[in-house]
Amino acid sequence: MSEGPSGYNIGYLDEQTKRMIRRALLKAVAVPGFQVPFASREVPMPRGWGTGGVQVTAAIIGPDDVLKVIDQGADDTTNAVSIRSFFAAVAGVRTTTRTGEASIIQTRHRIPETPLAEGQTIVYQVPGPEPLRFLEPRETETRRLHALADYGLMYVKLYEDIARYGHVATTYDYPVMVAGRYLMAPSPIPSFDNPKMHRNPALQLFGAGREKRIYAVPPYTDVESLGFEDHPFEPQRFDDPCAICGSVGVYLDEVITDDVGGSMFVCSDTDHCERAANSDTNTATANTATANTATADAVDTVEVTA
Template sequence: MSNKASITSLSDPSAIANYNFAYLDEQTKRMIRRAILKGIAIPGYQVPFASREMPMPYGWGTGGVQVTASILGPDDVLKVIDQGSDDTTNAVSIRAFFAKMARVETTTQTKAASVIQTRHRIPEEPLSEDQVIVFQVPIPEPLRFLEPRETETRKMHAVEDYGLMHVKLYEDIAQKGHIATNYAYPVKVKGRYVMDPSPTPKFDNPKMHQMEALQLYGAGREMRIYAIPPYTDVVSLDFEDYPFEIQAFEEPCALCGGTGVYLDEVILDDKGERMFVCSDSDYCEDRRAQGFRGPMAPDANHDQEVPA
């Protein structure tokens, strides 16, 4: 059969029926679930697992996809976001993959989802106990760029030797006057393991602390899974005289007028004109549906602006 015929056949429901639910075989799912359970039992600990080949290249969320495929059920509602947005390439392709291979309902609404797979963001809407958030992780080892040898980083985790990480943060202060790390900011989970929260902006770190939802992290290329159970203490590393601080934005969202949320900078023209909009597209759309308007909303001149 030609490649063209093979690709065409995947659009046939009868061809999809020959695949396992959510693509992975049941034995692989059980293996991944065991790794997830161990990760939940030891919060922040990187559990090795036998990562499988997926119909997408490494670096495009294979770890998160495998975790999602292993926990997804027929009655689940799936939401997939990439940098907070529902309509970027990574989010659209993964959502379509599970809609085809698992026949599950998909949504763009955070409240309606039971499983949320995300790349580099945590939704602005607080998550609840009946939700699971799955993170796509490129590099799970927080010490990788300080100590590249895996044998050494494992020893450092085993004896809780995280002085090197504090030295890195101190060097930021010595050179720049403040801790300059803005994403993948290291956290300590339940007072024990230092963990990489995936390349989420440090703005999202406080959301991890005592979150009601289960947090699962999958790194396909690195073959690691780790987890944070609900209601777990997650503390960002800092110093007494230089406490942890999140990014602050001087302007509200240009479309919905939201404040206190993470904003993306959008360049409008060659003259450098720009605007800031909510990174979380569902949150922004929900506010606009409620009547909130920012200074650059399309109908801002026709609707009265509602304060945030």
């Protein structure tokens, strides 16, 4: 057993536990969307705060990895900062807030706006891995339904939403079909992020510590959100740009700005927002410098002519 910089085993978990989780991950990758049971261990955080994702990350992280942790898209929230600091202490890995620099991205409830690339791994924190749980509470029955690919209950639920509201009312944790076979809960990401899962070049791993389940979506796997021919899946849309960086076509959070109900909408992904804002600033600075140079050249030309 090798020790990390904090005196704990590298990644906190013991090597036997990490091997057990890796075996579960291999099974999950071999059968995309299938929930693989595993013996969830205790980690220094309460269940429901990312224990499954932490265990998956601990099992796959190595000394050469670069880790990014986000919570609702933000790098600076309590959950993200705590987990990032935890792995920096027990694994000695380099951490980052830049999506493009990370080899492992652990996330709670968002997929980054920056497209993921081959070689990257995104680890989802999952509170409820069973998409049929609120329709069928019996575990034995949900397992039978998955074995038979009998997902009529979920389609009935979507139909009831359409009959009642005119559209599917589910805006997060929207159920998906993986590789045309298994119904899967994508974790409580907004439906806005569902299309990003389809044929994503990154390896997607899901860990539910409290429910003791692991599942996965290998790179370039088909992930289709459920829908009907006359009512296809429609992700959330935002018409307004980000109030900070001006980005459009991104997921926005409403931020309260005063005590009288004032608010503004800003990017949920803080890394994307920061880079977009800096890009606009650099562009404006470059344009100003170009304009100043052109003005100076014009003045010099006038003086020479005179």
